[in-house]
Amino acid sequence: MSALLRQRLRRDWLQLLLWILATVLMAYAGFAGVTQSYATLKDRVDVLAAVMANPVIMMFRGLPSGASQGQFLSFEILPWLTMLAALMSTFLAVRHTRGDEEAGRAELVAATPAGRALPTVATIIHGIAANVVLGVLVALALLGSKLDASGSWLMGATSATTGIVFLGIGLIAAQLMRTSRGANALTVWILVGTFLINGIGNVAGTPSDDLTRITSSGLVWASPFGWAEQARPYDADAWAPALLGLAAGLVLALLAALLQSARDLGEGFIPARPGRVHAGPALSTPHALVWRLTGGAIIGWAVGGALTGVLATRLSGLAGQISGQNPAVQQILDKIGRAGNLEETVVTVFFTMMGILAACAAVQIVVRARQEEAHGTAESVLSRPVGRVRWLLDYLLVATFAIAIIVVAAMLAAYAGLAGNAHASSLAHVVTVVGLGQGLAACVFTALTALVFVLLPRGTIGVAWALVLLATVFGLFGPLFGLPEWTTRFSPFAVTPIVTNGGADLRGTWWLVLVVALGAAAALSLMRRRELQTAG
Template sequence: MNLAGTRLLLRFGLRRDRVLVTAWVLVLVATVAVSAAATGPLYDTEADRVAAAEALNASPAIVALYGPILDTSSLGELSMTKMTVLYAVFVAFMSVVLVRRHTRVEEETGRAELVGATAVGAAAPTAAAVLEAVLASLVLGTLAAVADIACGLPVVGSILFGASWAGIGLVGAGIALLAAQLSSSARSVGFLASAAVGALYLLRVIGDVTSATWLSWLTPFGWGTQLSAWSEPRVWLLLGYPLLAGALTALALRLRRRRDLGAGVIPDRPGPAVGSPRLRDAAALVVRQQGPALVGWTVGIAVIGTLMGSIVPSIGDLLDTDRTRPVIEAMGGAGGLQDALVFAIASVVAVVITCFGIGTVTRAAGDEHDGRTETVLATATSRRLLLLAVGGAAVLGSTWLLLVAGVATAIGRGDGLAAVGASLVQAPAVWLVLALALLLLSVRSRWAVAGWAVLALFVTVGQVGPGLDLPDWVLGLSPFHHVPRYPSEAFAWRPEVLMTALTVLVLGVAWTRYRSRDIG
């Protein structure tokens, strides 16, 4: 196996992904720190922790989403219950994004062929991509463990929890590398990897909520719980992560040697000889590109919203402690607490939905610097229509997903349509973030990727900032901080109107800039 040039490609990949990886790691580590710091004061006695854990285990929806709590008296397990399973999905997707970007995307754009024409070994690009994902996973796991320890959780449990996160990152890299060999399309690779992660997660859900508990042992998303890091740890279970990742990687490398560069093991399906007349304008083209993704997002958001909504009715039992009871009464009882949770769910889902819009903008940027936009503009399509199509797909698609999330949460809760309003009030904040991403695209196509950094900054400030006691002026930098806390508080028009007006202003600047700059 010729690995010449691996070190150089690894350094280049780390430089390209310095913003993406840093933002991803910091957001996840900050979430771990906030959860670890907040849970201890909330449940300061063993009786409170046991009651909260039993309330979590009594809800099938919560168990399906977060997994069960095996040791109900463990502060560490209660603090990290969301992190152990649900947030492990985000850890896996970090590796999926990195490996996909440096393998299949490079082949699809032709850059891998150019690199291969130099004094670089045939296996070096693949090795560099996997090594980068491994390094990112190890750093993330280490920092997560340090954050837990710094917030007062047991040292051994914190280290094992961090190791499980690092392990799930390795598995994500193996899944992505295998998917990159099966399909020749970067979008299909993303779909296959996402489907694999979803299937493994669903397998854990079935094992945790039914009597077939043995199914949880067949998926790495179940190992984090079965590891029992905070009480009687099964340290040997950590070996499963590198073994599974190694098996996936070995299979992927074997398939890599059997296919041509740029091709996939699964052959491409030839398209029609004549294009559909429905694709004559830019809007139809963008809809065709984003349609399958929007359908997938709609299904996923509907499932998440329904699960989240079904958790709301049990929140009163979960937080019923001597310390929190006066707070609950001050909020208007269990009903007020449920309304606050509905808003919290809507704010988190809104951030996730914003990723769809930014993905739409970054795809347009990729089309531009790969030369496809220039081909489109060589027809009767104007820049005005093209930018309008991209912006419309991002904004309208995100708004549709917010509506789906609200309806699904209302169905899961089974009590009124307040969840719909809680979701839709997030729209101006989402629009403003997408407008900033379009502004970056209008300045230069390669700047559009910085939209992810903008979102990460706003999430860190708006979602994590209050738990870190940041000053009000810092919190105010995030548009999500200004969203009315409906239905737990009265709806306020002023911030919604101001954010909408600011969105229009930013879009106007982007419109002006895009019409005058060079394409590509």
């Protein structure tokens, strides 16, 4: 057991370090943002009232439980702390179960005295330990901000137990699906679905007379995110919902172990769809093969982009109405969007989120090249008259086209959402400038992921996703949390063109173009000299 745990720690230490540091940084910076941006009780009350007045915004925020500093901090950041813990845990679970089976490592370990069961037990212990460390450090960061000890420890505990729930979900998905890609996709969809269920449960709840607190509907109990929020740190400090998450995670982990004992190695309970005996003309080139492998994911990301685009323009008018009664809303959005009037700022903020979606799609596609290499399937392609540079270039091209598809989907949906808007012309200009700029920011991650893939193949997945995570924290949440301006400029999402006073401010456009060009060129050039590394 100890050897298996050491092996997992050697493989994961960098990825876990980045996930945990990002989560702790969000907790610490969140308190700084609350104290700087919402220094008075009136500021916090105004924001809570504004959020409750808009059900769509309410769906994507935490549960209002009061207007004190600690209560408002929980409302601001608890959903994101739990989401980071959930993502870390699901990827960890799939990587050490289904991922090891795909790479052939599980079969080798099963041939030793460890057998088939012990590696799964080691993965469970490893995942729980990672979440405990994350929870303790989050609590210590909040305690260091001189917040109440009971609420701080509960914030850390709910973050950790939500991660443990999704550790169990990831282990179950690894048993159901036949590939790690399918298992990861299933867990992400469950994560998004349960997050939305919790949001709907909060929206359907009953607000208090002073508009600082919501009593959620019973629907929230169908979501692990709802369990975390019902703990109400710095308010009721209820530990029972947090313990519910821990119990659910352990039950799911036990169920995953039982499922593993009932299936053959390499198989899944959900069978893979049979493929065609002969490839059609559309699969006659390596480039077409990349499209075939990634097409479903691109469609999913494009739908997300379109939803973000229509929300950007439909909510811009509602935000203007809310800000007339709550000036604090204007201040919040100004810090993130840095654009002109409030409607333009709302569009800018939503399209920043679209840029993050596009970057995630690009990273997923380029990471697919690493997965093909690690699984040995890239060798079959490269045994044909296809060079390594051409092979990698196909992934970069498809990733770039995917970004374009997502951006266009978001822009078209945003234009459609402007129907009937009195400021449609000016907002359409904002959509165009900001949408294209965020597409360029997403291309930065295409180039950087390719460069990491060439230089550090085994770290491709962890490092690439960590770069997106850090850029999101600094670019989207940095201004809100009061981080220095120079730190936010490290994020490509924060230096893209915006519209100010009717004109376009290009800001860091040329730097982004330079990074994309040099990163892609360096990756393709270095790929000529790199040997394939099939070991995961």
